[in-house]
Amino acid sequence: MIAENTIETTKIWSLLQEVSDPEIPVLSVVDLGIIRNVTATDDEVKIIITPTYSGCPAITRIEWDLRIKLAENGYKNVSIVSRLSPVWTTDWMSEQGKQKLKAYGIAPPNDTQSVCSPDLFVMDEAVQCPLCNSYNTKLVSRFGSTACKAFYQCKDCSEPFDYFKCH
Amino acid sequence: MITEKEQLVSFVLHLADDSLVLGHRNSEWTGHGPILEQDIAISNIALDLIGQARNFYQYAAALKADGATEDTLAYLRDAMDYKNALIAELNKGDWAVTTLRQFFFSTSKFYLYQQLQNNSDTTLAAIAEKSLKEVTYHLRWSAEWVIRLGDGTDESNARVKTALEYLWPYTGELITPASYEQAQPGIDFAALKKNWTNHVLQVLEQALLTPPVNDWMQSGGKQGIHTEHLGYLLAEMQYLQRSYPGCEW
Numbered sequence: 001m002i003a004e005n006t007i008e009t010t011k012i013w014s015l016l017q018e019v020s021d022p023e024i025p026v027l028s029v030v031d032l033g034i035i036r037n038v039t040a041t042d043d044e045v046k047i048i049i050t051p052t053y054s055g056c057p058a059i060t061r062i063e064w065d066l067r068i069k070l071a072e073n074g075y076k077n078v079s080i081v082s083r084l085s086p087v088w089t090t091d092w093m094s095e096q097g098k099q100k101l102k103a104y105g106i107a108p109p110n111d112t113q114s115v116c117s118p119d120l121f122v123m124d125e126a127v128q129c130p131l132c133n134s135y136n137t138k139l140v141s142r143f144g145s146t147a148c149k150a151f152y153q154c155k156d157c158s159e160p161f162d163y164f165k166c167h
Numbered sequence: 168m169i170t171e172k173e174q175l176v177s178f179v180l181h182l183a184d185d186s187l188v189l190g191h192r193n194s195e196w197t198g199h200g201p202i203l204e205q206d207i208a209i210s211n212i213a214l215d216l217i218g219q220a221r222n223f224y225q226y227a228a229a230l231k232a233d234g235a236t237e238d239t240l241a242y243l244r245d246a247m248d249y250k251n252a253l254i255a256e257l258n259k260g261d262w263a264v265t266t267l268r269q270f271f272f273s274t275s276k277f278y279l280y281q282q283l284q285n286n287s288d289t290t291l292a293a294i295a296e297k298s299l300k301e302v303t304y305h306l307r308w309s310a311e312w313v314i315r316l317g318d319g320t321d322e323s324n325a326r327v328k329t330a331l332e333y334l335w336p337y338t339g340e341l342i343t344p345a346s347y348e349q350a351q352p353g354i355d356f357a358a359l360k361k362n363w364t365n366h367v368l369q370v371l372e373q374a375l376l377t378p379p380v381n382d383w384m385q386s387g388g389k390q391g392i393h394t395e396h397l398g399y400l401l402a403e404m405q406y407l408q409r410s411y412p413g414c415e416w
């Protein structure tokens with residue numbers, strides 16, 4: 001049994017904070033909540049990641065970016081394991097991440113999960129316009145520019161925006 | 168004598184093939200959708216399905232442990248080795264065929280994954296749990312389209328009626344388990360059939376549609392006996408790996 005090096009583990013978490021989501025560069029992979037665990041021993045780093053969506057094309061790119069970031073900082077022996085369960089949820093996104101999203105013009109996910117029901121034509125929960133903060137917004141399409149976003153428009157200021165939907 | 172493990176491999180491949188084949192069909196809409204938002208919607212559904220297929224193929228490859236990979240399973244098997252339900256391989260047709268097929272398909276996956284997420288096979292349970300969230304979206308989106316078309320204009324109603332006549336005989340396979348499905352512990356196929364039927368009839372009624380009285384059903388896809396459509400699909404999908412084996416870029 002090789003003991004975990006907690007100092008290294010902490011250093012690695014802060015390095016990972018510098019790796020951004022390729023599709024939403026304003027968010028780090030840590031903000032996004034997909035880094036589930038980091039364990040460092042003196043000669044190995046193990047990272048467990050959980051993909052957001054099954055078909056998320058960014059996941060391979062993220063794995064590469066993690067390896068590059070760690071290699072640049074002298075960590076050569078890195079293993080990255082993708083784990084599906086427990087399933088990633090927008091609840092894992094950090095508060096800081098949600099603020100960054102909003103500043104970037106994307107409405108952050110709400111806490112309630114009503115969109116995850118199969119019921120038809122139900123009203124989605126109120127989504128706040130990231131520009132003028134109005135809740136008077138409408139869903140244009142449940143599928144936005146990427147699988148994790150829905151497309152909305154503000155009825156007050158007319159801003160079209162992406163909403164990082166609950167999942 | 169077919170071993171338990173062989174039955175499980177067949178089951179996992181069936182799930183993978185279902186998702187890959189329908190995902191590939193749906194991807195044919197990319198750039199051709201009726202409006203931009205719906206083009207993106209169907210493309211995202213295609214992406215989800217192909218992602219789900221990858222998870223199942225990876226698990227099947229691990230079970231087989233004979234050098235197979237997700238890529239060899241997708242790109243180097245022939246039509247007769249594919250175990251997808253026939254409904255997944257039919258040509259994409261018009262928007263009514265595409266959305267109605269998605270609705271039938273997603274309804275069956277929704278109830279199956281709901282059960283599978285609690286399966287004693289933890290890998291299958293994890294993939295099902297992950298997929299279920301995505302399928303829930305697909306189910307809502309497709310059911311809403313069926314109702315919008317059925318209860319829409321004269322033309323949309325006529326088109327979805329034609330689609331219903333065409334697709335209905337292919338729905339039996341979705342709720343009739345193959346032997347390798349029945350061999351899996353912890354799945355209640357009778358409940359699946361009941362749930363599927365109830366939900367489908369309820370949505371069709373809202374869409375002002377009645378299923379055809381003729382209840383003769385097509386079958387064979389799950390056993391590797393396919394329509395001519397699958398061959399064309401595989402020819403296109405597998406062309407590169409067949410022509411340039413092991414090609415990477």
Ligand SMILES: [Zn+2]
Pocket residue numbers: 129130131132133134154155156157158159
């Ligand atoms: Zn606004």
